[in-house]
Amino acid sequence: AIRMTQSPSSFSASTGDRVTITCRASQGISSYLAWYQQKPGKAPKLLIYAASTLQSGVPSRFSGSGSGTDFTLTISCLQSEDFATYYCQQYYSYPPFTFGPGTKVDIK
């Protein structure tokens, strides 16, 4: 199974900050990567697929990049509603589809 890692595991930021989360795959996955946002007590929400394609309805301050093994999720101007945990997921090789361990973004 392809192993996904994320860094950092958590960090604090302020509203208005530009933040970047990194995801790394244990082997090349081309652009078969999705990002999700999860708030406490809620289901994950799809933000980005194909590494850089924004899901319908997701604000443009979210962007994704990368291919192969290294990927990033960037929030250009952090809003209060963006404080959450973010997960990457590969869907290149299956089964299984695998998720990263998550990155928690909280308020500084």
Place this chain on the structure above:
Amino acid sequence: QVQLQESGPGLVKPSETLSLTCTVSGYSISSGYYWGWIRQPPGKGLEWIGSIYHSGSTYYNPSLKSRVTISVDTSKNQFSLKLSSVTAADTAVYYCARDAGINGDWGLILTGYFDLWGRGTLVTVSS
């Protein structure tokens, strides 16, 4: 508006079988898409369990495959999860979700990422 809703017992005894159902509203399962189950132990990350097509075609996580059965009932517009021989390690919030799907020559193709999720249901394994 497509919605998914999980249902089933919130408490299961060790060694017994966990059974959950996902009811889909606003869309006929028979029309396409793969449908999946994902779980999340308390305070931990997400684990894909498996996915099923309306025809019954399934993909399972190899780490759970010996204990998992996912089935579909198109007449009720539902799909279900059974996980046998549960232990405390199976305690988790269980989500049902829709695979995003992409158009292929013969219908929607499995993508592997999920664009619609149910609210989730906590299942605790305890005696």
